[in-house]
Amino acid sequence: MAVYTEVTDDDLAAFLRGYDIGDAVTFKGIAEGVENSNYLLATTRARFILTLYEKRVAPADLPFFLGLMEHLAERGLSCPLPVKARDGEALKTLCGRPAALVTFLDGVSVRRPTAGHCAALGQALAELHRAGQGFSIRRPNALSVEGWRPLAEAARSRSDAVAPGLDAEIAAELDHLEAAFAALELPRGVIHADLFPNNVLFLGDRLSGLIDFYFACDDALAYDIAICLNAWCFEPDQSFNVTKGRALLAAYGAIRPLSAAEVAALPTLARGAAIRFLLTRLVDWLDTPPGALVKKLDPLEYLRKLRFHQQAEGAAAFGWTS
Numbered sequence: 377m378a379v380y381t382e383v384t385d386d387d388l389a390a391f392l393r394g395y396d397i398g399d400a401v402t403f404k405g406i407a408e409g410v411e412n413s414n415y416l417l418a419t420t421r422a423r424f425i426l427t428l429y430e431k432r433v434a435p436a437d438l439p440f441f442l443g444l445m446e447h448l449a450e451r452g453l454s455c456p457l458p459v460k461a462r463d464g465e466a467l468k469t470l471c472g473r474p475a476a477l478v479t480f481l482d483g484v485s486v487r488r489p490t491a492g493h494c495a496a497l498g499q500a501l502a503e504l505h506r507a508g509q510g511f512s513i514r515r516p517n518a519l520s521v522e523g524w525r526p527l528a529e530a531a532r533s534r535s536d537a538v539a540p541g542l543d544a545e546i547a548a549e550l551d552h553l554e555a556a557f558a559a560l561e562l563p564r565g566v567i568h569a570d571l572f573p574n575n576v577l578f579l580g581d582r583l584s585g586l587i588d589f590y591f592a593c594d595d596a597l598a599y600d601i602a603i604c605l606n607a608w609c610f611e612p613d614q615s616f617n618v619t620k621g622r623a624l625l626a627a628y629g630a631i632r633p634l635s636a637a638e639v640a641a642l643p644t645l646a647r648g649a650a651i652r653f654l655l656t657r658l659v660d661w662l663d664t665p666p667g668a669l670v671k672k673l674d675p676l677e678y679l680r681k682l683r684f685h686q687q688a689e690g691a692a693a694f695g696w697t698s
């Protein structure tokens with residue numbers, strides 16, 4: 377569940393007096409999501425999402441996230457648009473938390489993506505990468521290669537309890553990845569960095585919006601593709617669906633063609649993307665107390681994906697065809 381901070385009717389009424397968006401009609405907490413408190417607000421004019429940023433979002437990063445959504449929306453990407461208050465500011469404080477209102481997007485996320493969904497995702501990802509060009513604020517990726525060993529250290533004495541031998545397996549993989557990533561020179565730009573199916577909305581087969589930009593940062597554009605290949609193209613039995621991978625890559629390439637260096641780097645990037653989510657899930661798994669309301673995500677799902685990539689030979693394993 378994701379309502380950590382309760383907003384009373386009085387809090388809301390006082391908050392909305394700062395905006396010119398009509399009067400509240402309905403207001404309710406949204407159960408999905410794990411990072412922030414989210415509410416769906418309908419006013420006499422339109423629907424909005426009210427987000428109160430909880431402890432995992434650094435307040436210093438909020439101008440990047442809100443500015444990025446505005447930049448992308450102005451360039452035609454279907455993503456939430458931060459709503460400015462009467463004073464021209466989108467970032468406010470509510471119940472002691474940083475807070476913002478963004479526009480509501482219609483659509484539902486898909487649980488079992490088809491190849492058609494993967495193609496739509498690939499196209500939208502390339503459009504996002506194009507639209508991100510020219511965005512002036514920088515945000516390094518704290519969860520790229522330099523961030524992985526500290527996460528592994530945080531889990532270290534406890535990870536073998538999750539899977540025997542896990543600590544040594546992670547250490548060996550990090551040795552490999554640190555060298556492999558150091559050798560990469562790839563086109564960079566703004567990436568979403570968490571574009572899992574729960575962050576992509578569809579109306580029927582049509583992709584209607586991208587949400588949750590709170591991991592967005594500057595990094596290799598192809599790293600975002602690798603994150604999506606991992607999140608969208610594995611089946612529940614953990615086999616990689618080459619048809620879905622091919623659909624994603626072809627649709628992406630039709631908008632933003634991949635360079636030879638990016639294609640060659642995909643297996644390394646996919647291993648990196650696998651260990652990134654393995655590690656963050658592992659730390660959360662170990663640190664979340666029993667009985668907490670937050671749903672814990674399985675780190676071993678990403679260990680299995682990592683092992684697939686360790687065996688894979690070249691981008692053809694993802695369905696890449698030149």
Ligand SMILES: Nc1ncnc2c1ncn2[C@@H]1O[C@H](COP(=O)(O)OP(=O)(O)OP(=O)(O)O)[C@@H](O)[C@H]1O
Pocket residue numbers: 378406408409410411412413414425456478479480481482574575587588589590
């Ligand atoms: N602009 C929007 N339009 C429509 N629905 C939205 C919008 N923003 C968020 N939602 C809904 O709220 C839910 C939670 O939002 P979001 O994914 O941003 O939360 P979060 O706390 O950052 O969680 P997580 O990082 O786990 O995805 C989404 O799954 C979606 O149902």
Ligand SMILES: N[C@@H](CCO)C(=O)O
Pocket residue numbers: 570572653656657673
């Ligand atoms: N997408 C992340 C969760 C938080 O963004 C994961 O599946 O591990």
